[in-house]
């Protein structure tokens with residue numbers, strides 16, 4: 001009973017951080033008892049005429065979004081502030097449901113699957129990593145009951161995330177209690193714990209919200225390498241801010257005013273000479289100021 005109580009408290013401690021990240025409101029979808037379990041997912045994602053408004057009388061913030069992202073593909077979501085990038089990610093995580101249209105994973109409408117199984121398959125690595133007060137090990141295996149944590153798997157995930165080395169130097173290694181929301185760690189270390197968490201849970205679909213705040217060079221390199229490990233073999237949506245990230249993506253989706261206005265590879269969009277090309281014409285490395293400038 002004590003273990004259950006502890007796990008419950010830990011989950012509760014994590015909740016405010018998740019809510020802060022996604023600004024959850026009353027429209028959180030209601031869990032339905034009879035939903036199917038999503039399993040053996042390869043990560044094929046379809047948005048079929050998806051529209052969305054945050055409230056019945058609010059304007060549409062996504063309008064007739066149609067795309068097919070193949071399993072294992074990496075797509076960069078770019079566009080001006082308020083274009084709908086984060087909202088699209090929220091719908092894929094089913095933090096909200098489309099007001100019209102359908103989202104399919106491996107051909108299965110996500111409205112018909114259990115939230116639990118969906119969240120096992122779709123993970124997010126946010127800009128601001130939400131850690132909770134607990135041990136490093138518990139933070140990596142987030143959501144798993146303490147007795148069920150597979151330590152070998154935690155260590156493997158941390159190694160792949162370039163986190164094992166610094167964790168072993170902490171006073172109690174993997175058993176070290178992180179302070180309030182992981183305040184004893186640097187920003188880069190917190191990000192690598194978040195990446196280890198995603199690797200531990202093995203989702204087939206990832207949403208990466210690329211950090212805009214700068215890390216020092218070494219930390220930046222370790223985080224980038226960790227992300228590259230994490231992305232291998234998964235379908236990835238990156239809310240991208242950097243030119244280098246965007247150029248590496250297999251495809252780029254430019255969202256503006258809730259519409260998918262351009263779609264293609266970096267070179268094809270540059271050759272097209274449209275909105276994406278003009279946003280990049282200044283050629284700076286940090287794309288955010290250009291993509292958010294109207």
Ligand SMILES: Nc1ncnc2c1ncn2[C@@H]1O[C@H](COP(=O)(O)OP(=O)(O)OP(=O)(O)O)[C@@H](O)[C@H]1O
Nearest residue numbers: 023025054061079080081082083084085086087088
């Ligand atoms: N919880 C919310 N309630 C009501 N409107 C919202 C909410 N969250 C976002 N919006 C609105 O939805 C639209 C799309 O916002 P969204 O955050 O998806 O854009 P974005 O492209 O991710 O922007 P940014 O690059 O600034 O993060 C905006 O007009 C925004 O004001």
